[in-house]
Amino acid sequence: MLLARYFFHRLVLLSLLVSLGMGGLLARNLWAMHQNLLDNAERASRNLSHTLAVGLEWVLADVDRDVLQMRSTLQNDGLQGIDAQAMLAVSGSALLLLDAQGRGVRDMAFGQEQIDLVQRDFFQALQRQPDMGLAIGVPQVLVQDSPQVLPLARAWQQADGRLGGVIVAFVPLQRLQQWVSGMHMAPGSAINLIRMDGQVLLRFPALSALPRAHTLAGSENLRRYTASQAGVFTRPSVLDGIERIHSFEHVTAMPLLVNVVQARDAVLAPWRSSAWTLGGIALLLFLGNLGLALLFVRELERRRRTQKALQVEKDRMQEMALHDPLTGLPNRTLLQDRIEHAIAAAQREAGAIGLLYLDLDxxxxxxxxxxxxxxxxxxxxxxxxxxxxxRMxxxxxxxxxxxxxxxxxxxxLVDVREVIIRVLQACATPCWWHGENLQAVYGVSGGVSIYPEHGTSFAELLRHADTALxxxxxxxRGQVYYFQAVPSY
Ligand SMILES: Nc1nc2c(ncn2[C@@H]2O[C@H](COP(=O)(O)OP(=O)(O)OP(=O)(O)O)[C@@H](O)[C@H]2O)c(=O)[nH]1
Incomplete structure (x- = not known):
């Protein structure tokens, strides 16, 4: 109850208000830090995805140019236009020419004419839809024990419009991986190379759990990736459901996009620890502040109570100094004060004062x-x-x-007579004490002095009334005398 009263004391409320203000300020700053961190992470991801998209375009467009060059030779001059020298890829990637059944016709890298790639995804895609343009296959091993490659393929058509075959260039995966291998990725972050149909071609760092044919097809994330050339959004990943910041950019003129994903939790980890520390300190300060305010108020209350008790005691002492302890009536000191005030008033107003001095008989x-x-x-x-x-x-x-x-x-002098009658009647009322009327034993005598006739000071009036008494x-006894010994009743 007492604590509740302290709690609503202005000082405590003020301290709560100040603490709340400080808390609000801290929360606002923490929120700004939080947003800054996310903004910075988004900016860094955007920059990285842009750099990677531009770099990939630069490398793959070079390779595609080789493929296009060969296709134009094939379509103009047929197979006989292709000699070994002409097939040397300027980009440095291995080039392979497949016939309409997916068998190797001529190749510059492996020297294998018997190679059969009819089952490969890029060949089947082009077989189904020769005019699809550039087809990009999943990373694969072309012949046993050779390193993984990324196939870039285009169909070539014969003069009569039939599928003549497929020209395919193989970009060593290592060449792409070496770009990103030096990058330090935070936990939960990754770089993905994704085909426009949602097929994840490459992921760095590689996830051991990454399914071979991991595809985003049909997901909301892919819909967003493909909806615009570049962008940033935050959503759970398809693979593990972890909330991530996704920044993506399309590789110009390729059915490819690069995305950089960062786990939101990992991005916010340093902020979270600062928030806990600052929040903890703020809470301690708040509690300390509140505690001090409560202590202060308690001390104030204690002082207020002491002062009140002192005042009560002072009043009591004053009461005792001016009143008779038995009857509670004013004593001589207070009487003197009252008479002096009455005399002063009477002097101003030319009034009178009666003084009736009584003594029991x-x-x-x-x-x-x-x-x-x-x-x-x-x-x-x-x-x-x-x-x-x-009277009052x-x-x-x-x-x-x-x-x-x-x-x-x-x-x-005239008025006092009536008072005397009333006083004598009042004093004659029975006074019972254990069944006996004590009034039968005592009576009352009195003396009267009047201001200004019988005196103009307290002492004089009292003395003269005493004389009359x-x-x-x-x-x-049993009667009241006016001063000058004139019996009045
Ligand atoms: N009970 C009680 N008696 C008191 C108190 N103060 C004084 N007295 C007594 O009151 C009496 C006053 O004396 P007197 O005035 O001579 O008594 P009296 O019998 O009235 O005599 P006269 O005035 O001459 O009629 C004394 O016996 C005092 O002891 C008091 O506070 N209480």
């Missing part, structure tokens, strides 16, 4: 017969009676012992 006997407690009871009873007859502006005071004073501002007692 036979009070000692009450004490003697029934004990001090009974005496106290009588004193409290008289105090209450006097308070009841007094009057002051009933206990001077000490069995002496009471009534300060009656605005009360003239003395005279009343002398005259036989």
């Amino acid at each position: 036979g009070f000692k006997e009450v004490n003697d017969r029934w004990g001090h407690a009974a005496g106290d009871h009588v004193l409290v009873h008289i105090a209450r009676q006097l308070q009841q007859v007094a 502006s009057d002051t009933v005071c206990r001077l000490g012992g069995d002496e009471f004073v009534l300060l009656l501002p605005g009360c003239t 003395y005279q009343a007692k002398e005259a036989g």
Whole structure:
């Protein structure tokens, strides 16, 4: 409950607000870092895929030029136009001429005329659709124990339009691999060479789990790859479902594209560790801040309580200093203060003040017969009676012992008579003590002085009222005298 009250203290709320502000700022910066990292990764991937696409185009277009050159010779001059020298590929790749049945007609690399490639994917594709242009096969081994090659093939047609055969160039895979082999790839990142139909031709670094005929055909990723010349997007990979940043670019004039994929998790790994560290520090600062604010508020509360207790004590002391502890009536000190204020007011307004000095008769006997407690009871009873007859502006005071004073501002010599009657009646009311009426034993005598007739100061008025009281007692008790010993009732 107390903690809940502390919690809603302005200081704590302020500290929460400051902490929230700082937290917001930190979150904003972390978010900016996060976005920067992704942007940088995208930019780096885009640059890399662009460089690779341009480089591949440069190499493969060279090879394709050789193929095109041979096709034009074949179509113009037929087979006899091909001599050994003419078949030397300028690009340095091996060239092979297949007849319409996929058998080797002439080759510059292997010197094998009996080679049969009818089952190879590129040959079958061209056989089905001779006008498809450049066909690119999956990396393959041409003859046993030779290194893997990437086939680039085109059909040539005879004068009558029939398929004359296929010219195929083999680009050693090693030649392509050596470009990328020096690159350092982060975990989960890869470079892929993909045919437009979705067939993955090459992947670096090679995945041991990569299926031989891994194809993206029919996937959303392939749809995006083929929808534009180049681009970047983030999606799970087809192969393993890991979320990756995909940057791709088409190899100009080839049914090929290059993509660079980076695992989003790996890209964000350094950010994540910074975020945890900064988040942890921010949380500690937040808790520290909150803790300090709570401690501070608790200290403030403690001081406030102490001050309140001190004030209560001070008020109590003041009350004790100005009031009678038995009856709670103002004491002599407060009476003096009130009279002086009343005199000042009366002087300003030419008003009057009555002072009625009362002393119980036979009070000692009450004490003697029934004990001090009974005496106290009588004193409290008289105090209450006097308070009841007094007006709001009057002051009933206990001077000490069995002496009471009534300060009656605005009360003239004429008015005081009525007050005296009421006071004497009030004091005559029964005062019961264990079934006995103590009032049968005591009575009351009084003396009156009036401002300004009988005095203009507290001391003078009190003294004269006391004198009148003395005279009343002398005259036989149970009566009230005005000063100058004129009996009033
Ligand atoms: N119970 C009680 N008695 C008190 C207190 N203060 C003074 N007294 C007693 O009050 C009495 C006052 O004395 P007196 O005024 O001579 O008593 P009295 O019998 O009224 O005499 P007269 O005034 O001459 O009629 C004394 O016995 C005091 O001890 C008090 O606070 N409580």
